[in-house]
Amino acid sequence: MAINLGSTPVAEPLLDTLSSIEEFEKTPLLTQFPHTNSYDLFMQSGERFANEPAIEFLLTGQRDETAQTITFRALAQQITQTANLLHVLGLQQSDSVSILLPILPQSHPAIWGSQAAGIANPINPMLEPEHIAEIVDAAQSKSIICLAPSLHSDLWEKLQKVVQLTNTVKVVLAVQQPGLTSNEPAVLKNSSLRVMDFNSSIAAQPTDRLLSQRRFSPEQIAAYFHTGGTTGRPKIAQLTHGNMAFLGQLMQVYTAHLPRHTILCGLPLFHIYGVIIQGVSAFSVGYRVVLMTPAGFRSAEGMKNFWHHIARFKVRGFSTVPTVLMALSQIPVGDADISCLTNINSGAAPLPHAFEQSFERKFSVEVANGYGMTETTALISRAPAWQPPGSVGMRLPYSRVRIAHVNEGKVTKDCALGESGVILVKGPQVFCGYKAASDNANAWVEDGWFNTGDLGYLDADGFVYLSGRAKDLIIRGGHNIDPALIEEALSAHPAVASAVAVGLPDAYAGELPMAFVVLHNGAQSNARELLDFCEQRISERAAIPRRIEIIPAMPLTAVGKIYKPTLRQKISEMVLREVLEEQQIDASITGCIDKQRGLVLTIRIEDAAQKSRALELLQPYALTMDFV
Numbered sequence: 001m002a003i004n005l006g007s008t009p010v011a012e013p014l015l016d017t018l019s020s021i022e023e024f025e026k027t028p029l030l031t032q033f034p035h036t037n038s039y040d041l042f043m044q045s046g047e048r049f050a051n052e053p054a055i056e057f058l059l060t061g062q063r064d065e066t067a068q069t070i071t072f073r074a075l076a077q078q079i080t081q082t083a084n085l086l087h088v089l090g091l092q093q094s095d096s097v098s099i100l101l102p103i104l105p106q107s108h109p110a111i112w113g114s115q116a117a118g119i120a121n122p123i124n125p126m127l128e129p130e131h132i133a134e135i136v137d138a139a140q141s142k143s144i145i146c147l148a149p150s151l152h153s154d155l156w157e158k159l160q161k162v163v164q165l166t167n168t169v170k171v172v173l174a175v176q177q178p179g180l181t182s183n184e185p186a187v188l189k190n191s192s193l194r195v196m197d198f199n200s201s202i203a204a205q206p207t208d209r210l211l212s213q214r215r216f217s218p219e220q221i222a223a224y225f226h227t228g229g230t231t232g233r234p235k236i237a238q239l240t241h242g243n244m245a246f247l248g249q250l251m252q253v254y255t256a257h258l259p260r261h262t263i264l265c266g267l268p269l270f271h272i273y274g275v276i277i278q279g280v281s282a283f284s285v286g287y288r289v290v291l292m293t294p295a296g297f298r299s300a301e302g303m304k305n306f307w308h309h310i311a312r313f314k315v316r317g318f319s320t321v322p323t324v325l326m327a328l329s330q331i332p333v334g335d336a337d338i339s340c341l342t343n344i345n346s347g348a349a350p351l352p353h354a355f356e357q358s359f360e361r362k363f364s365v366e367v368a369n370g371y372g373m374t375e376t377t378a379l380i381s382r383a384p385a386w387q388p389p390g391s392v393g394m395r396l397p398y399s400r401v402r403i404a405h406v407n408e409g410k411v412t413k414d415c416a417l418g419e420s421g422v423i424l425v426k427g428p429q430v431f432c433g434y435k436a437a438s439d440n441a442n443a444w445v446e447d448g449w450f451n452t453g454d455l456g457y458l459d460a461d462g463f464v465y466l467s468g469r470a471k472d473l474i475i476r477g478g479h480n481i482d483p484a485l486i487e488e489a490l491s492a493h494p495a496v497a498s499a500v501a502v503g504l505p506d507a508y509a510g511e512l513p514m515a516f517v518v519l520h521n522g523a524q525s526n527a528r529e530l531l532d533f534c535e536q537r538i539s540e541r542a543a544i545p546r547r548i549e550i551i552p553a554m555p556l557t558a559v560g561k562i563y564k565p566t567l568r569q570k571i572s573e574m575v576l577r578e579v580l581e582e583q584q585i586d587a588s589i590t591g592c593i594d595k596q597r598g599l600v601l602t603i604r605i606e607d608a609a610q611k612s613r614a615l616e617l618l619q620p621y622a623l624t625m626d627f628v
Contacts, residue, residue, distance in 0.1 A: 018462035046076025061302025082113025102294035133165035218242025228482035266296035399427025468598030
């Protein structure tokens with residue numbers, strides 16, 4: 001079934017059932033989706049939507065500030081110009097460009113122009129300079145695109161340190177943004193690197209063709225995304241042009257029943273979801289994207305006026321993470337007419353079901369839950385118009401989701417429907433591997449299945465449910481933290497025999513980093529001393545543990561390995577108990593590992609009058625709870 005998409009929306013949503021996905025897949029992938037790279041999709045949108053606004057940028061987030069508008073044609077031209085500039089500067093297809101920018105109108109030309117010339121490497125600008133330098137080195141970047149000196153940002157100061165710690169970078173392109181950057185020249189002290197003005201340099205390049213005359217193929221690497229890793233060895237996922245093009249074209253099908261409309265982007269443009277779903281996919285569909293300030297959802301002014309911006313731009317939807325929804329639930333709508341807002345996509349971390357329901361009732365909007373990761377170009381499963389409670393949608397067309405028991409890289413058993421196991425995935429959205437060969441050792445299971453490290457199960461209708469994590473990532477407000485960063489730092493302390501980092505349940509962030517520590521026999525230390533030790537040694541500020549528990553021994557499996565689920569259960573019980581005790585609610589809390597549901601916490605409250613208050617207090621925690 002090949003889909004011909006015109007300017008008129010189709011009558012009903014497509015690909016909303018497993019049978020419709022299977023029918024869709026009868027047409028070969030390249031017949032259904034002929035484009036093999038992101039550049040072609042942007043050029044197509046530039047022609048199709050021409051002078052329609054693609055980007056509306058709000059610098060401050062104030063209520064009625066004048067937005068900076070970029071049309072689809074101008075966006076396509078700036079992407080071409082960026083690629084041409086990089087080509088003139090000597091960038092080859094296998095060379096990468098590190099991008100250190102907040103959310104700006106120039107961010108998209110920088111990302112997609114870098115892909116058209118070589119390989120884009122968006123980096124979290126909030127990382128410490130030493131960590132940024134490690135990523136730049138790991139990517140072997142030849143150029144850096146960075147925000148010019150600014151009184152509102154320390155990025156240029158960070159760059160001064162970064163370039164002293166790297167040896168591959170040849171050119172720095174400084175991005176000026178009126179109202180954000182200062183008028184002082186962009187100069188790198190004690191450096192011989194060439195510094196050029198991004199805006200004026202790309203303006204001098206042709207807009208109608210790629211000077212490189214590049215011919216793209218789907219297997220070529222388009223982007224390097226940092227996904228974690230220990231100190232000195234960042235873990236970098238390699239995404240291909242085929243990955244990008246598949247998601248861009250697939251979104252055209254998913255939205256074929258909708259008129260063109262406006263979405264709001266507050267997600268950072270180094271994050272896979274902001275880049276893909278609210279980037280190439282949104283522009284491929286022809287959406288107008290409101291960029292809500294350089295800080296996005298972290299902007300105090302933008303968030304204060306959030307509902308006003310929804311009404312002003314008639315925003316139909318936006319994508320976010322649970323922490324932002326928690327914050328928005330406390331912001332009054334006031335006199336803003338937000339009836340235009342119909343749907344919100346939540347991802348990157350679990351969303352408590354009770355909170356989701358209350359948010360939907362309060363704001364008369366649907367909140368959909370999907371599932372994906374950097375390694376799958378943002379999506380593994382996607383929420384259709386209706387999804388059963390607790391699910392994260394169904395698989396993408398041309399992809400497969402497999403639930404299995406895995407031991408040392410081998411499938412020991414395929415799970416039945418409803419039975420929990422490790423989630424394995426295959427498909428055109430799955431990346432081609434990590435840049436460092438050593439990181440690929442445990443990434444793949446027999447016959448090319450990618451091991452997500454997550455636990456879940458499938459139902460008979462094809463819906464995916466998450467039930468826990470086999471992998472060790474701590475997810476803080478949608479930001480992935482590698483526990484090894486914390487464990488490595490703590491293990492360097494002379495009193496520490498062993499350290500294990502897990503997620504500390506948090507009502508706002510979902511999880512915060514924390515660690516359990518066992519001391520050497522006869523050694524003495526305390527949590528405060530160990531926390532101070534971590535602060536001095538962990539370069540990723542978000543990874544500094546918020547709590548350390550010193551215990552006599554680690555729980556072990558039958559073969560002597562540390563069993564993290566027991567530690568996650570222990571801290572979950574402790575946190576919920578502390579929340580209720582603070583409010584003088586008498587409760588018994590016990591956890592168990594359920595084969596299907598994962599960690600389940602049973603809360604027993606003797607005083608029935610206190611039960612509703614306990615439900616209210618514990619509702620924001622992304623934990624599976626049974627009240628008895």
